[in-house]
Amino acid sequence: MTLCVTCCSLYKAFRFERGQHRHQAQFRQLYSSAVSSTNQQAITVVVQVRHFSNMMLGKSVPEYIFIKVAIAALRLIAPLSMLCVAWMLLVVPASTDPDPKWGLFYSCLRIYAPLEAAFFLCVYLPRRYHLQKTAKHPRLSREERQALFTRCSAWQGSANYPSGWFFHSRNFHRKNVLEWLLWALFSTSMNAHREEWEDEIVGYLTTVENVLGQELPDGYNKDTPCMRLTLDPVPMLHRPLLWYLIIGVIDFVTCLRLYSLGFRHYGDKRMFQSFPPRPLTLFSRPSSIEGVSYWYLPHRSLTKSPILFLHGIGIGLFPYTSFLADLAVQHPDVGIIVPEFLSISSRITSPPLSRNATLDALRHILDAHSLARVVIAAHSYGTVIAAQLFRCPDLATRVTATLLVDPIPFLLHLPDVAYNFVYRAPRTANEWLLWYFACRDPDVSRTISRHFFWTENILWKEDLQDKVVAVALCGQDQVVNAEEVRKYLTGEDEKKANWTGGRLEVLCYPELDHAMIFNVRRRWGRLVRVLDRFVRELN
Secondary structure: OHHHHHHHHHHHHOOOOOOOOHHHHHHHHHHHHHHHHHHOHHHHHHHHHHHHHHOOOOOOHHHHHHHHHHHHHHHHHHHHHHHHHHHHHHOOOOOOOOOOOOHHHHHHHHHHHHHHHHHHHHHHHHHHHHOOOOOOOOOOOHHHHHHHHHHHHHOOOOOOOOHHHEOOOOOOOHHHHHHHHHHHHHOOOHHHOOHHHHHHHHHHHHHHHHHHOOOOOOOOOOOOOEOOOOOOOOOOOOOOHHHHHHHHHHHHHHHHHHHHOOOEEEOOOOOOOOEOOOHHHHHOEOOOOOOOOEEEEOOOOOOOOOEEEEOOOOOOOHHHHHHHHHHHHHOOOOOEEEEOOHHHOOOEOOOOOOHHHHHHHHHHHHHHOOOOOEEEEEEOHHHHHHHHHHOOHHHHOOEEEEEEEOOOOEOOOOOHHHHHHHHOOOOOHHHHHHHHHHHOOHHHHHHHHHHOOHHHHOEOHHHHOOOOEEEEEEOOOOOOOHHHHHHHHHOOOOOOOEEEEOOEEEEEEOOOOOOHHHOOHHHHHHHHHHHHHHHHOOO
């Protein structure tokens, strides 16, 4: 809000008057657009404030106009900055003395516009090319592929498997399905098709025909491509330097908040390990594993389990600070470990760790603090890390209970998550918010399109056997097909606010969108109560 007031004040203080020198008048006209664009950053800040409090917008027309204007303002900064630089170089020489009434504004703009232009040309454009690097796929054996495909075919969802993986889903031919199978099971393209796979693939094609109830026509329909998440180009949009500075301020505030709660930061003391810089990391304690940072609230209880919190995609830990504060107040003697996944936190940073490296990092962190057992609380992308941990024998035994909020890993063989996050064209205000501020962030997109492998991350109901697990689903989730996941986990068509089956609980929030559960305390109160019970069940 301070930035909002400042931008408006600067705009009003340095308004231009008519009758100026011809060049200055032209300059004023051109830069009035720039001023307006800069002033629109207030809108962006307001969007973020709304994002912090509501996490997702609704679907009303005013909200739609609001988010579209905010996105347009951010996207206009780079082209307007380059236009400003060109104008200053070609039309208004640097030696020209500006009118005193707008000299300060012009002086500031002479610094800011070149910075934004250079940031676009020298940082974004090279990174856009660099982030397209080929993914390093995990490879499955024939037995693993067959077992996985059999499992997938057993739950087809609402008749959109496998047809939902294809654009214009009813017009795909046999080779279209072959192309999809080569990506999904063999992690390769048509060009790398091997003859030794032929018999195996024929079996898969036969199963697909049985699922569809029809024979696939021969040939390839070029108008019906399939979604191949880790082979398709990485989609991204530029973020201006101003946006990253806002992220830096938010991160600084988040750090202060966590420090005030008693958390300690462990990590690399290099302030410029990621951008924007993190000056408070100069006071960090050494991490037990290089390149991994995390927050730790010391564990002092002998009768309760500590909590391992795994956050989701967004702006880091800021949206979760009040939730973490509630946990800390509820159980001041219970430790909380919060790893930072910077590659999904709207920053410019290095690629995410591989699955094995991530699990090794978690193992080292737990060992460094002598934590034999933990309760996992994970949200969105963090549930993917939790799913990976479930399949790691030595780490899985250290988990006493798990809370999964807006879970990504269930039914990943269905197209919903991939389509909603990567391929869907936004229409409503909440979809535009997700699309620009999450889906098209360069580092987030690189993480999803080059380091998210569904075969590693999928989680089955059978994997939860003999585990204490609670799953929280938002009925209006625009990323996860919450209704399909609910039916899969409960085996029932009837919707219930709370469902319990053995050690599995399913909590439903029918009116909420993805991540809105962390909006206000009355919503996450149920989660706190679940974790309160989990941390007490050490024995």
